Amino acid sequence: MDWLRKYWIKALLLTASSFLAAIVFWTSVLAGEDDYKDKGTMLQLGTIAAFTVILVTAADTALNEREKEQARQEVARAARTLGTTYNATLVPISDALGKLAQEYAAVLASAGVTVPPSLSSTQAAQSTVICRTVLIGASILTADPLPGGGLPRARCAFYRLKDRATHTFEREDWAGAPPGPRLTLDNAKGAHLLHDIIDSDAAYHVSKATGYTSVVDPMSLKCKSVIAVPVIAGTTAFGVLAVDAPGDMDLTGEHVFLMKSLAGLLAATLALS
Numbered sequence: 001m002d003w004l005r006k007y008w009i010k011a012l013l014l015t016a017s018s019f020l021a022a023i024v025f026w027t028s029v030l031a032g033e034d035d036y037k038d039k040g041t042m043l044q045l046g047t048i049a050a051f052t053v054i055l056v057t058a059a060d061t062a063l064n065e066r067e068k069e070q071a072r073q074e075v076a077r078a079a080r081t082l083g084t085t086y087n088a089t090l091v092p093i094s095d096a097l098g099k100l101a102q103e104y105a106a107v108l109a110s111a112g113v114t115v116p117p118s119l120s121s122t123q124a125a126q127s128t129v130i131c132r133t134v135l136i137g138a139s140i141l142t143a144d145p146l147p148g149g150g151l152p153r154a155r156c157a158f159y160r161l162k163d164r165a166t167h168t169f170e171r172e173d174w175a176g177a178p179p180g181p182r183l184t185l186d187n188a189k190g191a192h193l194l195h196d197i198i199d200s201d202a203a204y205h206v207s208k209a210t211g212y213t214s215v216v217d218p219m220s221l222k223c224k225s226v227i228a229v230p231v232i233a234g235t236t237a238f239g240v241l242a243v244d245a246p247g248d249m250d251l252t253g254e255h256v257f258l259m260k261s262l263a264g265l266l267a268a269t270l271a272l273s
Helices: 002-006 008-032 039-110 117-141 187-199 253-272
Strands: 155-163 168-176 204-206 225-233 236-245
Touching (some): 039 225, 039 253, 117 168, 117 236, 117 253, 168 236, 236 253
Antiparallel strands (some): 155 236, 204 225
8 A cells, every 4th residue: 555655646557558559459449340440440540549558658658757767866975975074084084193293293393303214215105195085086976077088177276375465376297188277376366275265264166056256267167166175284284275166056065075074184194294
């Protein structure tokens, strides 16, 4: 009975289709009888019944497709919820790791501890690996890839703060869809990164949903979605991690959590390098 209450429309369509199919069969039999006088009426009735069967079948197919689409949407919503929860859980963990790494590095520096050359080279190598992994991961895990080859549509870059006085940021590395982003951000663009993102310790999310526009490239038609987050470990600001994509709804709120967690991991790595 639960199935019938949930799918009563499908049951009704199935019953109607069966009933109409029986009418088509009955009329075809009567129309084929030699001694039946009103064959024309039976043929008309059979034609109408057959046409109605087609309509009922089409309605049932449309209903099935609608249910499939609803199921796909439910799966997508569940995936987004899971992703948001997962990344929201990682954000405070990565922030804590950054603070621990910064304090650890500060204690070593104040104690005058000399880092052995072998450890220094290992730190540099692993820092490069982690940075590349963060950039590639951000470009893949945000906007949907290009159809066919699966190449990323988004691109991600890390801009290191070089000069606070002149608001100068330099691109240290990037990954994702070409062409590469700007090499240097300064003046008003650099001031935006410094004051609106680093000093405010806040993400800047450009999309149709937020209504914000890009300060770095406001006239761009290729990057309508942007998320920029600070890369900070404790009290040390290293720069800004930014991802952009062509569609104005490509980057969502769940991606902000992802970028924050990746930025925290990058900051912890840089603090120890």
